Amino acid sequence: MRVLLTGAAGSIGRVLMVGLTERGHEVVGLDLVPQPDGMDGAWHTADCADPDAVADVFAAEFAESSVDAVVHLAGHPGEASLPDSLASHVLTTAALLDAMVEHGVRRLVFGGSNHAVGHTPRAGLPDGLLPVETRLRPDTFYGVAKASAETLMSLYADRHGLDVVSCRIGSFRPEPTRVRELATWLSHDDCVRMVDAALTTPAPGFAVLYGISHNTRAWWDLAPGRSLGYDPVDDAEDWADRVEPGLTDEAENAVVGGSFVVGSLERPAFDRS
Numbered sequence: 001m002r003v004l005l006t007g008a009a010g011s012i013g014r015v016l017m018v019g020l021t022e023r024g025h026e027v028v029g030l031d032l033v034p035q036p037d038g039m040d041g042a043w044h045t046a047d048c049a050d051p052d053a054v055a056d057v058f059a060a061e062f063a064e065s066s067v068d069a070v071v072h073l074a075g076h077p078g079e080a081s082l083p084d085s086l087a088s089h090v091l092t093t094a095a096l097l098d099a100m101v102e103h104g105v106r107r108l109v110f111g112g113s114n115h116a117v118g119h120t121p122r123a124g125l126p127d128g129l130l131p132v133e134t135r136l137r138p139d140t141f142y143g144v145a146k147a148s149a150e151t152l153m154s155l156y157a158d159r160h161g162l163d164v165v166s167c168r169i170g171s172f173r174p175e176p177t178r179v180r181e182l183a184t185w186l187s188h189d190d191c192v193r194m195v196d197a198a199l200t201t202p203a204p205g206f207a208v209l210y211g212i213s214h215n216t217r218a219w220w221d222l223a224p225g226r227s228l229g230y231d232p233v234d235d236a237e238d239w240a241d242r243v244e245p246g247l248t249d250e251a252e253n254a255v256v257g258g259s260f261v262v263g264s265l266e267r268p269a270f271d272r273s
């Protein structure tokens with residue numbers, strides 16, 4: 001599959017550039033920054049929030065070749081003002097969706113986030129696991145933007161028959177370092193497995209999965225991912241005896257979004273300073 005990967009210079013993007021190539025995909029990088037030294041393959045430097053720039057990238061790709069799918073990771077991975085968050089996650093998604101429809105690209109894999117549902121209390125979850133059908137319950141403007149991007153992709157899936165998989169990623173790290181991450185960790189290798197499955201699963205329509213590893217202490221339901229062919233292998237429990245308890249663990253572990261809920265990220269929607 002020829003895959004356009006946005007946010008290719010970011011921490012997840014770099015892992016996927018290599019991992020998806022190893023799995024036989026031809027990966028074309030797209031990022032705000034030029035191709036970092038040591039990275040191979042085709043590359044576009046452009047701002048995904050600029051629909052003209054995105055249209056130019058697609059025009060260049062389709063003049064030479066074609067694109068079978070987009071993996072969209074570009075965007076600021078933390079809290080910001082509401083306009084900045086919407087630009088970073090919703091407008092970028094919109095620009096890509098329009099270009100996909102124009103060029104007949106049928107599949108989008110989205111780097112979603114657990115923070116789209118981060119305000120959900122863990123107490124009372126059925127079998128202790130958060131289902132994907134749960135109410136969108138963002139914990140930040142970042143979470144609002146990730147949730148909004150999901151609703152936008154749902155519209156394009158229904159309107160244009162696109163296949164869309166939103167991967168609500170947990171904690172993407174080389175290894176878990178906090179108690180919460182013993183539940184929310186996504187290993188590098190499982191991340192590659194997850195995106196490969198989301199790219200290749202037959203006709204998912206609009207689907208959501210939780211992007212975590214096969215963690216013994218998982219709070220999020222892995223069944224929706226498994227039904228799409230995502231079979232995680234790694235388990236954060238293998239690091240449990242090296243993870244030091246922290247003072248905020250109890251508060252962080254009471255809600256899905258952890259420090260995004262309890263970590264004083266509250267601010268007005270508009271940054272007027």
Ligand code: 15L
Nearest residue numbers: 077078113114115169170171
């Ligand atoms: C995310 O979505 C963030 O981008 C990342 O910085 C982590 O905080 C992660 O979630 C998490 O919940 O651990």
